[in-house]
Amino acid sequence: MHAPSWTLPEQQTFRVIENEWIPLEEGTKLGARIWLPEGAEQKPVPVVLEYLPYRKRDDLRWRDDATALNLAPYGIAFARVDIRGTGDSGGVMTDEYAEPELKDGVECIAWLARQPWCTGAVGMRGISWGGINTLQIAAMAPPALKAIMPMGCADNRFTGDAHYIGGALAAENFTWGSYFKVIMAAPPDPEISGENWEEIWQERLDATPALLREWTSHQRYDEYWQRGSVATDYSLIKCPVYVVSGWLDPYSSMVADLLAGLKVPRKALIGPWGHLMPNLPKPMSLAWAHEEVRWWQKWLLDVETGIMDEPMFRSFLAYETLSQVHPLEIPGRWVADDSWPSVNIKGHELNLGDGTLAPDMVPVSFLTHVGDKIVGMCKPQWMPSLPPDQTPDDLKSLVFDSKSLEADIEILGVPVAKIRVSANVPVAKLVVRLNEVLPDGQSWLVSYGVLNLTHRDSHEHPQPLTAGIFYDVEVPLYMVAHRFKKGSKIRAAISETLWPLVWPSPEIATLTIALGHSSLILPVRDAVEDPVFSIPIIHSAGVSHYFHSENSSGTSVKFKSPLERKRIYDIGTILESQSTQTFVIKEGLPNSGLWVQQNTSAWKRGDWNCTVSADYELTSSTEEFQLKEVLRAKKDDEEIFRREQISTIKRDLL
Secondary structure (H helix, E strand, O other): OOOOOOOOOOOOOEEEEEEEEEEOOOOOEEEEEEEEEOOOOOOOEEEEEEEEOOOOOOOOHHHHHHHHOOOHHHOOEEEEEEOOOOOOOOOOOOOOOOHHHHHHHHHHHHHHHHOOOEEEEEEEEEEOHHHHHHHHHHOOOOOOEEEEEEEOOOOOOOOOOOOEEOOEEEOHHHHHHHHHHHHHHOOOOHHHHOOOHHHHHHHHHHHOOOHHHHHHHOOOOOHHHHOOOHHHOHHHOOOOEEEEEEOOOHHHHHHHHHHHHOOOOEEEEEEOOOOOOOOOOOOEEEOHHHHHHHHHHHHHOOOOOOHHHOOOEEEEEEOOOHHHHOOOOOOEEEEEEOOOOOOOEEEEEEEEOOOEEEOOOOOOEEEEEEOOOOOOOOOOOOOOEOOOOOHHHHOOOEEEEOOOOOOOEEEEEOOEEEEEEEEOOOOOEEEEEEEEEOOOOOEEEEEEEEEEHHHOOOOOOOOOOOOOOOEEEEEEOOOEEEEEOOOOEEEEEEEOOOOOOEOOOOOOOEEEEEEOOOEEEEEEEOOOOOOOOOOOEEEOOOOOOOEOOOEEEOOEEEEEOOOEEEEEOOOOEEEEEEEEEEEEEEOOEEEEEEEEEEEEEEEEEOOEEEEEEEEEEEEEOOOEEEEEEEEEEEEOOEEEEEEEEEEEEEOOOO
8 A cells, every 4th residue: 555645845934043042950051043933833833853062053053054944844843952061052061972961852852842832742863963862862762752863873882983993993083082072162152141151161161071081991892882872772762763874974884783673663764975964965965855854744743654655775876986986976876675684685605715705615724914014094084085096005905806797796784704813912903895896906995894803702891812713703894885897806805904094903913814714795685676766866066075185105194174264144153173183103113103183163253252272192002092182272362271181091902
C-alpha cells in the first residue's frame, strides 16, 4: 500500500524573536533565538530545537537562518538555544556534553512544549555537536521529544569522535580542542547580556579548564568517555531517528552502527559531501526542506507523508574520489537499501599474498615492515580534505595489489582488514589504507583504518603486546561507498605510522604480517535496480571548503587559514578568525614529534572589541606527553587575561 502523494505545504510568513530567555530551575537563563510561524499563538505549531555552543547571535547566525527557512515557512517553529556558558546564555561551560548541558537540554524541551504557541510536540536536530547531544538527550527520553534528526554525529565518544582513532591519539583532539577553548572563553554580546557583560566574560575565562590535558589523560574507553556514548545502550532512545551524514565526513561511519543498533523507527542518508548539512554543500546539495518537513510532519503532526514507506537507507555511491574530480561534482548515483545490514551486500574476501590481493588462498609466509618511515603525509587531516595521489605513502608501506579488474566492483559499508600480526615492542599501531590504483599508476585513497594494537581486544582494557607473539586482529576501515572501475587495481597498504593524523608509537616498531592468515573483506553490493531518488537535487556554482596544506616538505606540514573577516550586517558585528597548525617530526625519531596550533577569534562592533586566543604545544618521550596550553584574552588592544598551563601526562599504552 502506497502513501498518498506528498508535496511541501505552501509557504507562510513567520517572525523572528531575536532573543528569548529560557529560565532553568536553578536560576540560570539560556538565550534562544526563535523563528515562529505567524498565527502560532492562535493555532499552535510543533517546534524543532537545535542546541549548540556556537553563538546564535553571530557565529552561526547565517546557518541558523538557512535552517529556519527549511522549517518556519512550512508551519514548524525553530528554536536555536545557546548552551550554558556560551553565546548569550548564562553560567559557565567546562567540558563537552557535560551533565549540566544535557539536563538543561531536557529542561529546554519541556519549556518549549509548554509555550502557548506550541502544540507540545518537540523535535531535535543538529550537526556535529548538535547531532551528538541530540542523541544523548534523546537517550534521556524527555516526554515531549517526539523525533530527532542527528547529522554528522557520534554514538561512541571514544571511538567515533575527534579524540582517538582506533585507540591512537588523534591530532584532531587538539585541533578541535583549541578551537573549543576559544568558544568556552568567548564574550557574551552586550546588546543581549547587558551592562554586566564584562563580569560574565571574566567568569567564563576563569572557568575555562586545561581541557586538552583532560582529554589526553583519558587514553582508554573509560567511564569518562562512556558517559554520553549512546552506543552503550541504544535501547534508551525511544523516539524515531533520522540520521544524516556525508561520505567525506569521518562521522559517516556511525550511521551503520545507529541503523543496526536502534530498534525505533529509523532512517538514514549519506551524501557526497563533508561535515555539512545537506542544504549547504557545493557544487551539489539537496532541497532539504522537502525531506525534513516530511519527517517532522510525520512525527510531530501525525500527517501521513509516506516517508517511512521509502527505503531505510539511501546513500550516494561514488564512481571517483573527491581528489580526482575536485572542484567538479563527484560522479555517482543514489542507491537505496530497505534494511541495515542490507541483504544486497556480501563480504568479498581478498587474501594478502606476497604483494598480491586475491580471493585465492595463499601459502603461509611472512613479511616485515619497519615503522621508521613517516607514512601519512598524503592524508594529514581527519576532517574533509583533498588527499593527493597516495604513491609516496605507498612506497613506504607494505602494498598488496589485486589484478586489474575485469569488471566494476561496487562497495557499500565497512571494509575490514583481518590481519595476523606480531610486533617487537609492547606498543605499536596497524594502519590499513584502501586505495584504487588507476591504469596510469595513480593511487587514490578510498578509505583507511587505524588500530592501536594494545587495544586489539578492548578499548576499555588495553594490553601490551608480547614480542614474537602473533595476534589475530580486525581493523575496521571508515565506512565507504565506492565503485572500483574495470581496469583499476584494488590496493591494501599497511604501515605502522600515519603522521600527522595520529601520534607515533613510543618506539620504532617492526611489524610481521603472517600471509595465509591475513585478508581484506570488502562489502560488495549486488547489482540491483534502485528506486528513483525522491529528494530534489540542486546543482550550483562554487565549491565547499576542504583543508589543504600551506606548505609541506619532508616530514613537516603546516596548515594556515587566511584571516577570515565577515560582517553581520543585520546586527553590525564584525567577526575575525585565524588558525595556524604546524606538525613537525624527524624520520626515525618517533619522540621528535611536535604538534603546535594558534587559534584566534575576535568580535567587534562600535566600542565593543574582544579577542580570545587558545594555543597548544605537544611533545613526548617514550613514557610521557608534555603539553602546554595557553589561553589569552584582549579587550581593545589590552591583554586582560592570560593563563599558561603545562602538564606532564603518562602514556597509557599509547
